Amino acid sequence: MAEPLLSLEGVHTHIGPYHILQGVDLAVPTGGVSVLLGRNGAGKTTTLRTIMGLWTASKGSIRFQGRDITALETPAIARAGIAYVPETMGIFTDLTVAENMTLAAASGPIDKQRLDWVQDLFPPIRTFWTSSAGTLSGGQKQMLAVSRAIIEPRVLILIDEPTKGLAPAIIKSMTDALRQLKETDTTILLVEQNFAMASSIGDDVAVMDDGRIVHRGGMAALAADAALQEKLMGLSLEAHQ
Ligand SMILES: Nc1ncnc2c1ncn2[C@@H]1O[C@H](COP(=O)(O)OP(=O)(O)OP(=O)(O)O)[C@@H](O)[C@H]1O
Numbered sequence: 488m489a490e491p492l493l494s495l496e497g498v499h500t501h502i503g504p505y506h507i508l509q510g511v512d513l514a515v516p517t518g519g520v521s522v523l524l525g526r527n528g529a530g531k532t533t534t535l536r537t538i539m540g541l542w543t544a545s546k547g548s549i550r551f552q553g554r555d556i557t558a559l560e561t562p563a564i565a566r567a568g569i570a571y572v573p574e575t576m577g578i579f580t581d582l583t584v585a586e587n588m589t590l591a592a593a594s595g596p597i598d599k600q601r602l603d604w605v606q607d608l609f610p611p612i613r614t615f616w617t618s619s620a621g622t623l624s625g626g627q628k629q630m631l632a633v634s635r636a637i638i639e640p641r642v643l644i645l646i647d648e649p650t651k652g653l654a655p656a657i658i659k660s661m662t663d664a665l666r667q668l669k670e671t672d673t674t675i676l677l678v679e680q681n682f683a684m685a686s687s688i689g690d691d692v693a694v695m696d697d698g699r700i701v702h703r704g705g706m707a708a709l710a711a712d713a714a715l716q717e718k719l720m721g722l723s724l725e726a727h728q
Pocket residue numbers: 502503505507525526527528529530531532533534
């Protein structure tokens with residue numbers, strides 16, 4: 488079997504005195520969308536941050552394209568081809584959309600063809616090009632955050648809850664755009680609480696609880712198994728009450 492694009496083996500992460508990740512085993516195959524589900528506080532964001540080197544794994548290994556990246560610093564991990572869209576989006580609200588995009592193109596001027604493609608995926612990035620990013624709606628800001636991450640070709644993009652707090656119509660636009668992104672050769676690791684959205688786009692799924700992966704498998708199998716969903720999603724639902 489081919490080696491996964493990204494794999495985490497026995498990854499532990501401590502934040503100060505807290506032992507947050509407690510032996511995470513995760514494999515992201517090349518291509519498609521892998522979804523990471525789990526209740527609030529399960530450790531999903533910490534997993535993405537540990538992959539990006541924003542937290543350092545205290546134990547275990549992280550491999551990307553056959554290379555051990557566990558001890559690399561964040562800029563080197565980004566240069567290796569991994570982009571990260573944090574839940575907080577990381578956009579500059581005092582700058583225009585154009586300036587936000589220009590800063591995101593780290594290796595030089597924006598490629599015009601690539602920009603056209605991104606603007607076709609997310610039309611507000613064209614419409615509001617000269618507007619201040621601070622004036623965009625929540626959904627448009629989220630689109631800008633994803634656009635920044637993909638303005639240069641990436642091997643893997645980590646996206647943390649891109650539909651959080653968005654209206655259904657905007658969730659649909661975001662989902663359609665991610666589906667088109669998935670048709671390119673970009674692999675997506677998506678943290679998502681919205682199971683309807685996650686199951687409509689996901690190929691593989693992992694479910695976290697208490698800093699560990701408690702389920703790994705195909706998304707189609709989970710979507711078709713109501714009892715398993717109840718068992719696993721119950722973890723999420725309880726936490727929302
Ligand atoms: N900077 C920090 N300092 C201390 N504890 C933290 C810090 N960041 C996260 N944690 C704790 O780590 C645990 C996992 O948090 P994390 O944000 O990874 O969960 P999550 O699954 O992404 O949750 P959510 O769905 O709410 O975003 C939580 O108990 C959280 O309180």
